[in-house]
Amino acid sequence: MTGQIRSRLAGYEHRFGAMFAEYFRGLHATLDAPAFSRFAPECLELVRDLSLRGGKRMRVALLHEAARLVTTEPLEALDDAALSVELLQTHGLIHDDIIDDSPTRRGGPSTYYAYRERFPDHQQAALGLAVLAGDLAFALCLRVLLDSTAPPAVRQAMVEIQVRAASATFMGQISDIERDFTPLPADDVLHDVAEYKSARYSALATMQLGLLAAGEDPARFEKELRRYARLVGIAEQMCDDYEDLFGDAKAMGKPTGGDIREGRRNYVVSALLTAASASERATVERALGDAAGSEETVAAIRDIAVRRGVQQKLRTDVQRYARLASAEAATWRPRWRDEAVTFFEVMPVWSAQRIMG
Structure with missing residues (x-):
């Protein structure tokens, strides 16, 4: 099944990449902006550039x-939903990089830093334009659904799903910042942030859109889908936090230790502060939020994490939540197509193994 997953993911990635590029070509030709404006096409180009630098397109998969849970028939509404999902992702990435003051994203400059380089003497304008680029991506994520040829009821339901998903994400972003004001966040806080910040839009809404496009009413299965999305979201956020300290900077497209420099009290930092000695905690606390923190400092914190078993704890926790998500998906088998259910069973465990090795 792992080979089949890789094959299907590659197929989705290839097909969607071509479709996304074609979407932006059409958008450039029809952009409704003042004729004199140079900034508007540049803004759209930055949104396009970041969008097309996407990775495996797991949300598209x-x-x-999710549609294949119900049918294998081709569904036109899926293309519009896929564009909407990835445009909402672009919106989130642009705003994330503003909040985190991140210079890189997906192996290239973040939208915020692209504007800072474009306007070195007008930093407030650069900030404003980056915010507006994120807002443009969000507007486009809804517009593509409003312009869809799907039946009106389906179109309206898809818009509602995306608006609710975006609202949850905004609450998650606010809670994410609030979490970093907590000396040692409890596990429930970390889990809730993971759910609201990413799982609600990246997993739950995506599955709901797929079922809706296939003619299924996702509201009938709200509890099951939420449980699965939350577990997947927790596992994926743990993976993200793990990679930030222990990952390969070249593969990630950004330096390691970013969360330490930004003062993020995430899963890794929380486990580290719990397990460390008093002197080690002091070392970690001094590094948290130090934007100028050196690679040597990050390496020292990494060594503490390995020595105190934090690296292994995160690996174990990721695998546990991935298995819980898999078990949740297994309960869908009497209701939906076996092959697609198997995908949702295997995907969390495979994803965790791919990152954790």
């Missing part, structure tokens, strides 16, 4: 596989 979840969308299509």
Whole structure:
């Protein structure tokens, strides 16, 4: 099944990449902006550039596989939903990089830093334009659904799903910042932030859109889908936090230790502060939020994490939540197509193994 997953993911990635590029070509030709404006096309180009630098398009895969729970027939509404899902992702990435003051994203400059380089003497304008680029991506994520040829009821339901998902994400972003004001966040706080910040839009809404496009009413299965999305979201956020300290900077497209420099009290930092000695905690606390923190400092914190078993704890926790998500998906088998259910069973465990090794 792992080979089949890789094959299906590659197929979704290839097909969607071509479709996304074609979407932006059409958008450039029809952009409704003042004729004199140079900034508007540049803004759209930055949104396009970041969008097309996407990775494996896991959200697109979840969308299509959710539809496959019901049918294998081609569904036109899936393409519009896929564009909407990835445009909402672009919106989130642009705003994330503003909040985190991140210079890189997906192996290239973040939208915020692209504007800072474009306007070195007008930093407030650069900030404003980056915010507006994120807002443009969000507006486009809804517009593509409003322009869809799907039946009006389906179109309206898809818009509602995306608006609710975006609202949850905004609450998650606010809670994410609030979490970093807590000396040692409890596990429930970390889990709730993971759910609201990413799982609600990246997993739950994506599955809901896929089922809706296939003619299923996702509201009938709200509890099951939420449980699965939350577990997947927790596992994926743990993976993200793990990679930030222990990952390969070249593969991630950004330096390691970013969360330490930004003062993020995430899963890794919380476990580290719990396990460390008093002197080690002092070392970690001094590094948290130090934007100028050196690679040597990050390496020292990494060594503490390995020595205190934090690295292994995160690996174990990720695998546990991935298995719980898999077990949740297994309960869907009497209701939906076996092959697609198997995808949702295997995907969390495979994803965790791919990152954790």
